Amino acid sequence: MNAKVRTPSVTLNAVAKEAGVSLATASRALNGSSRTVNDEYRERVLAAAAKLNYTTNLSAQAVARGTTTSVALLVGDIADPYFSSIAAGVVQGSEEAGLIVTMSVTQRDPARELSLVRALRGQRPRVIILAGSRTSNGPEETELRAELEAFEANGGRAVFVSQHELPFDTVRIDNYGGARALATELVSLGYTRFAAITGDIGLLTASDRLAGFTDGLGAHGITINPAHIVVGDFTRDGGFDGAVQLVERGLDDVELIFAVNDVMAIGAMSGLRANGIEPGSDIAVAGFDDIETVRDVTPSLTTVAIPLVEVGQSALAVALREREPGEERDVAVATSVVLRASTPGIPAR
Amino acid sequence: MNAKVRTPSVTLNAVAKEAGVSLATASRALNGSSRTVNDEYRERVLAAAAKLNYTTNLSAQAVARGTTTSVALLVGDIADPYFSSIAAGVVQGSEEAGLIVTMSVTQRDPARELSLVRALRGQRPRVIILAGSRTSNGPEETELRAELEAFEANGGRAVFVSQHELPFDTVRIDNYGGARALATELVSLGYTRFAAITGDIGLLTASDRLAGFTDGLGAHGITINPAHIVVGDFTRDGGFDGAVQLVERGLDDVELIFAVNDVMAIGAMSGLRANGIEPGSDIAVAGFDDIETVRDVTPSLTTVAIPLVEVGQSALAVALREREPGEERDVAVATSVVLRASTPGIPAR
DNA sequence: TTGAAAGCGATACCAT
DNA sequence: ATGGTATCGCTTTCAA
Numbered sequence: 175m176n177a178k179v180r181t182p183s184v185t186l187n188a189v190a191k192e193a194g195v196s197l198a199t200a201s202r203a204l205n206g207s208s209r210t211v212n213d214e215y216r217e218r219v220l221a222a223a224a225k226l227n228y229t230t231n232l233s234a235q236a237v238a239r240g241t242t243t244s245v246a247l248l249v250g251d252i253a254d255p256y257f258s259s260i261a262a263g264v265v266q267g268s269e270e271a272g273l274i275v276t277m278s279v280t281q282r283d284p285a286r287e288l289s290l291v292r293a294l295r296g297q298r299p300r301v302i303i304l305a306g307s308r309t310s311n312g313p314e315e316t317e318l319r320a321e322l323e324a325f326e327a328n329g330g331r332a333v334f335v336s337q338h339e340l341p342f343d344t345v346r347i348d349n350y351g352g353a354r355a356l357a358t359e360l361v362s363l364g365y366t367r368f369a370a371i372t373g374d375i376g377l378l379t380a381s382d383r384l385a386g387f388t389d390g391l392g393a394h395g396i397t398i399n400p401a402h403i404v405v406g407d408f409t410r411d412g413g414f415d416g417a418v419q420l421v422e423r424g425l426d427d428v429e430l431i432f433a434v435n436d437v438m439a440i441g442a443m444s445g446l447r448a449n450g451i452e453p454g455s456d457i458a459v460a461g462f463d464d465i466e467t468v469r470d471v472t473p474s475l476t477t478v479a480i481p482l483v484e485v486g487q488s489a490l491a492v493a494l495r496e497r498e499p500g501e502e503r504d505v506a507v508a509t510s511v512v513l514r515a516s517t518p519g520i521p522a523r
Numbered sequence: 524m525n526a527k528v529r530t531p532s533v534t535l536n537a538v539a540k541e542a543g544v545s546l547a548t549a550s551r552a553l554n555g556s557s558r559t560v561n562d563e564y565r566e567r568v569l570a571a572a573a574k575l576n577y578t579t580n581l582s583a584q585a586v587a588r589g590t591t592t593s594v595a596l597l598v599g600d601i602a603d604p605y606f607s608s609i610a611a612g613v614v615q616g617s618e619e620a621g622l623i624v625t626m627s628v629t630q631r632d633p634a635r636e637l638s639l640v641r642a643l644r645g646q647r648p649r650v651i652i653l654a655g656s657r658t659s660n661g662p663e664e665t666e667l668r669a670e671l672e673a674f675e676a677n678g679g680r681a682v683f684v685s686q687h688e689l690p691f692d693t694v695r696i697d698n699y700g701g702a703r704a705l706a707t708e709l710v711s712l713g714y715t716r717f718a719a720i721t722g723d724i725g726l727l728t729a730s731d732r733l734a735g736f737t738d739g740l741g742a743h744g745i746t747i748n749p750a751h752i753v754v755g756d757f758t759r760d761g762g763f764d765g766a767v768q769l770v771e772r773g774l775d776d777v778e779l780i781f782a783v784n785d786v787m788a789i790g791a792m793s794g795l796r797a798n799g800i801e802p803g804s805d806i807a808v809a810g811f812d813d814i815e816t817v818r819d820v821t822p823s824l825t826t827v828a829i830p831l832v833e834v835g836q837s838a839l840a841v842a843l844r845e846r847e848p849g850e851e852r853d854v855a856v857a858t859s860v861v862l863r864a865s866t867p868g869i870p871a872r
Numbered sequence: 873t874t875g876a877a878a879g880c881g882a883t884a885c886c887a888t
Numbered sequence: 889a890t891g892g893t894a895t896c897g898c899t900t901t902c903a904a
Contacts, residue, residue, distance in 0.1 A: 183647065183677045185897060196875045201899060210873060227673050229645040233585035234897035237880050242582060244625070252614060253815075253832070258607040265601060265628050274646065276593070276625045279614050296578040297623065298532065324576050328532045410815060440819045466602075466759060470789045472821035483602070534881060545891040550883060559889060583881035586896050 184228045193222035205230055232274075236298065241329070244274045245490065246299040248290060250282040250306040254409070254437060255465040256482065260305050260335060263486020271494060273300065280306035282377070282408065288314040291321050298330070301493040305335040305486075309376035315340070331493040335485060337378055343503040345489045349379055349462075350386035352478040352509030353432075356460060357390025359511050360430060360476075364520030365458065369402035369425065371416035371433040371442055377408065383434045383462055402428060406438065413441025414448075421449045429458060429520060436461035436468050436477055443471065443516075458517040473515035480509050533577045542571035554579060581623075585647065590678070593623045594839065595648040597639060599631040599655040603758070603786060604814040605831065609654050609684060612835020620843060622649065629655035631726070631757065637663040640670050647679070650842040654684040654835075658725035664689070680842040684834060686727055692852040694838045698728055698811075699735035701827040701858030702781075705809060706739025708860045709779060709825075713869030714807065718751035718774065720765035720782040720791055726757065732783045732811055751777060755787065762790025763797075770798045778807060778869060785810035785817050785826055792820065792865075807866040822864035829858050 190200035195215050203211045203219035211219075222228075236242040245268050249257040261277065268275045276297065280287040287306050294302060302325060319340055322332040326342075333343040360368075368391060373380035388398060404419045406412030413433050420431065431446075433439035439461030443453040453459045454473035461468065464479035488505050497503065539549035544564050552560045552568035560568075571577075585591040594617050598606040610626065617624045625646065629636040636655055643651060651674060668689050671681040675691075682692040709717075717740060722729035737747060753768045755761030762782050769780065780795075782788035788810030792802040802808045803822035810817065813828035837854050846852065 180678050181676045183897095186899095187897075197898080198875055198877095198900080199873085202874090205899085212873060215874085227670075229641065231586070231647060231897055232645045233582040233591060233647060234880095235899080236582035237580070237586050237882085238897075238899040240880065240899095251611070252601075253604070253607050253611040255602070255604065255607075258602050258604075258610075261607075261626075262600070262602040262628070265626060269627070274625050274627075276623050277610075277614060278618070278623075279611070292578065296581045298580060298582065321576075327530045329529050410819070440816065444819045467789070467816045467820075470759070470793045470820055471816075532881095535883095536881075546882085547884080547891055547893090548889085551890090554883085561889060564890085580881055583896095584883080586898085587881075587883040589883090589896065 183231065184226045186228070186230070189219060189222045189226055189228050192226060193218040195219060205235065242298050242300060243272060244276055244297060244299045245301045245303065245493075246294045246297060247275055247277050247303045248280050248287060248294075248306045249277065250280055250408075252277065252279055255467070256435065256437070256463050257305060259465070259482035260486040260489075263483040263488075264303060264490050265486075266483070267487045267490035271490070282306060284309050284312040284314045284318075288318050288321065291318060291325075295321065295325055298328075301331045301333065301490065303333050303335065303489045303493065304337070305489070308334075308337045308378060309374070310339055310378050310381075312376065333489050333493045335489050338504070339378070343492050344505070345485055345492060346504055346506045347480055347485065348506060348509050349382035350389075352480070352511070353383040353386030353462065354390035355509070356432070356462070356478050356511050357387045358393070359513060360460065360517060361391065361394045361396065363513075363517060364522060365430045365517070366396055366520075367427050367429045368396070368398050369420050369428045369431045370398060371404050371406055371413055371420070371431060371438055373406065373408040373412065373434055373438070375405065380408065380434045387432055408435065408438065410437050410441035413438030414445035417442035417445030418449065421446070421451065425451075425457065430460065430517065431457060432460050434462055436463040436465045436475060439475055439477070440467065440471055443475075454516050454518065460517055464512055468514070476514045476517040477512055478509050479512050481507055532580065533575045534580070535577070538568060538571045538575055538577050541575060542567040544568060554584070591647050591649060592621060593625055593646060593648045594650045594652065594842075595643045595646060596624055596626045596652045597629050597636060597643075597655045598626065599629055599757075601626065601628055604816070605784065605786070605812050606654060608814070608831035609835040609838075612832040612837075613652060613839050614835075615832070616836045616839035620839070631655060633658050633661040633663045633667075637667050637670065640667060640674075644670065644674055647677075650680045650682065650839065652682050652684065652838045652842065653686070654838070657683075657686045657727060658723070659688060659727050659730075661725065682838050682842045684838050687853070688727070692841050693854070694834055694841060695853055695855045696829055696834065697855060697858050698731035699738075701829070701860070702732040702735030702811065703739035704858070705781070705811070705827050705860050706736045707742070708862060709809065709866060710740065710743045710745065712862075712866060713871060714779045714866070715745055715869075716776050716778045717745070717747050718753075718769050718777045718780045719747060720753050720755055720762055720769070720780060720787055722755065722757040722761065722783055722787070724754065729757065729783045736781055757784065757787065759786050759790035762787030763794035766791035766794030767798065770795070770800065774800075774806065779809065779866065780806060781809050783811055785812040785814045785824060788824055788826070789816065789820055792824075803865050803867065809866055813861055817863070825863045825866040826861055827858050828861050830856055
């Protein structure tokens with residue numbers, strides 16, 4: 175009751191004493207692997223542990239064993255449904271494997287990502303999963319690589335989500351191919367004049383998607399007027415602002431706006447509405463990711479679906495799987511185009 | 524390069540040796556508080572640490588210091604924007620305080636929550652934040668309380684978000700008052716006939732909100748026909764199904780549907796549409812939480828705003844603040860009604 | 873099988 | 889200010 179009475183935690187030693195056995199036996203009964211403990215003793219230990227409400231000190235266990243049970247996850251922004259879905263997958267898989275997940279937020283800043291990885295190494299996690307969208311060729315890239323190589327040399331496992339330029343395990347999301355397929359589908363719906371809202375082009379995710387989209391159009395002889403490509407934050411507001419910017423520049427004869435992710439696309443729809451333009455009827459809109467809410471906005475959003483929870487699960491699974499010599503350590507997750515009301519199509523003339 | 528060469532991690536000992544100083548000095552230079560180290564030695568140690576790419580083993584540090592730097596966060600479902608926003612606040616505050624946050628998912632299951640708390644105690648975190656909506660009077664309640672009391676007796680801090688029946692620090696969200704205020708506002712807009720979609724009534728959050736809403740109506744002499752109150756999962760699909768169920772039961776003269784959270788309300792809007800009923804014009808809809816997407820659905824959703832990120836920050840802040848004897852350890856966060864297009868109002872007759 | 877004792881990697885007290 | 893060393897809580901040889 176009195177907060178000042180700070181009982182020290184119950185230790186294994188106390189349990190052993192209570193059970194009248196040695197420290198070693200108590201350890202074996204509680205956490206040891208091989209069942210080399212006499213049933214009677216084992217029960218006495220278990221009873222003592224329960225009585226004292228003992229819980230193993232994981233830090234001490236980690237020091238003694240030389241290995242932890244934690245997984246470090248880095249995301250760009252946990253409040254973003256893209257990342258939170260991936261996180262859900264990682265957490266789910268981890269709990270099944272008896273692992274604890276720690277989470278950090280990079281804010282999509284490569285410098286921050288680097289310093290987090292450095293700090294995280296102190297945790298000696300079994301796995302570090304980097305889901306924060308990374309930029310390519312940043313000045314931090316070399317250092318990050320060195321940091322992760324040191325981490326792996328000490329027995330850790332690093333795995334990237336979506337990124338594929340560094341030599342580590344990766345769960346590859348086919349951003350390029352998905353966007354390209356989307357472009358193809360849209361062309362077959364009759365669209366010929368496009369605009370795009372992209373994120374910081376240093377972000378691989380953004381640039382890959384934009385490249386896939388433009389290449390897909392290019393295959394049909396269609397190009398996007400550079401004035402119709404705007405850059406914004408990788409957020410809802412970035413999409414909103416992007417749409418406003420496009421409107422200001424003049425949408426002319428643009429029939430469809432592609433935003434490199436759903437969150438931006440949804441923001442863009444609101445940005446259009448704010449300017450008296452009705453998405454779906456006045457102009458079509460498409461996104462990427464297939465986050466849950468795209469079904470519930472009006473019009474429902476055409477997009478490229480990524481099984482995000484599965485991505486998180488796969489990332490963990492790859493990391494936990496023994497690495498066979500020469501085994502392919504790239505897991506590709508399939509994307510698929512989902513057409514919805516936001517791209518009704520252009521009637522054939 | 525060869526993955527089989529598993530270099531053991533660099534230890535403080537190695538750094539001390541490299542720098543030609545004692546273990547103690549190296550420790551003081553790297554992690555000690557009082558600056559009692561000669562500048563020259565200090566620099567030598569720092570240089571050695573950098574050269575060897577040393578990172579403090581946090582587990583070992585925790586054992587030696589008898590205290591960790593971690594915060595354990597329990598959420599109901601990380602992919603739900605309500606929780607992910609709170610998590611964002613907790614992570615942000617933690618990083619500022621140099622703490623690491625570990626995350627677990629209760630799936631809104633009290634039994635799971637209890638077993639997680641038990642397991643989490645092994646981590647010896649400084650703080651356990653329970654944001655997973657809890658049910659009241661569950662059979663696990665007593666055990667949870669005992670577990671948390673033991674945790675606090677050992678120097679830890681437990682803090683609840685939203686829940687207020689157990690004797691621990693809490694960040695209280697005024698669910699009752701917010702819902703009541705919403706009801707009042709809606710009545711003043713002219714609405715008189717209501718329906719509601721609620722979650723499992725064992726969930727305090729759901730029952731408090733529903734109670735506040737009905738009491739708010741009651742103050743104006745309005746009651747909800749019990750047949751117009753349906754129960755569903757605390758999810759988008761739960762809202763969708765709830766709306767469908769209401770439609771099947773017959774919406775009669777109902778003018779407005781209140782869903783106990785935004786995610787459900789958004790699902791409900793889609794459920795109505797699926798039945799040819801247009802939310803906003805045919806029937807009004809209101810939710811609770813003010814998650815980001817409610818601005819972008821059509822019609823934009825009337826709701827009760829909760830500063831979710833701030834809730835997360837506050838939870839951590841309360842936990843970290845010294846506990847004055849007799850100090851009030853309840854932080855209340857204000858809610859506010861936000862009227863939007865989904866409740867256009869009933870024209871006065 | 874069981875127990876004694878030597879680590880694991882760091883901290884902090886106690887002399888010097 | 890610096891270094892030697894006991895200690896933190898647990899695991900794991902090594903004998904018995």
